[in-house]
Amino acid sequence: MARAPSVVNGWDGSGNVWFKIGQTGASFSGGQMNWPSNGLTSVSIKIPSSLRAGEYLLRVEHIALHSAGSVGGSQHYISCAQLKVTGGGSGNPSPLVSFPGAYSPNDPGILINIYYPVPTSYTPPGPPVWQG
Numbered sequence: 001m002a003r004a005p006s007v008v009n010g011w012d013g014s015g016n017v018w019f020k021i022g023q024t025g026a027s028f029s030g031g032q033m034n035w036p037s038n039g040l041t042s043v044s045i046k047i048p049s050s051l052r053a054g055e056y057l058l059r060v061e062h063i064a065l066h067s068a069g070s071v072g073g074s075q076h077y078i079s080c081a082q083l084k085v086t087g088g089g090s091g092n093p094s095p096l097v098s099f100p101g102a103y104s105p106n107d108p109g110i111l112i113n114i115y116y117p118v119p120t121s122y123t124p125p126g127p128p129v130w131q132g
Helices: none
Strands: 027-029 032-034 054-064 075-085
Touching: none
Parallel strands: none
Antiparallel strands: 027 032, 054 075
């Protein structure tokens, strides 16, 4: 998410303004790498109740890793939404990152061979999740 300086409509979200409120990684069982989101048509995320009121951009990203065994092979599918957060939260999300710039082509969650040998762990790219 990124908090707009005032009105979100027309704001481009540039600079170190983005923070992460959730992520879904892989699970591992029986020598296989599995994704909890596989087959889902929607996902839900809780916005931390300590988030300050204001207008925000919400960035949702799905990273396809089927070709991620070489640099530049991961595929990023991104969608954004404009949100108005109400309430009396006083939290200050951190760390803040920029897009582009939050990921490196060599990050372990971006450059990964998911086929052989099958990974035993997965580290999602980007900053840690802000817990609020």
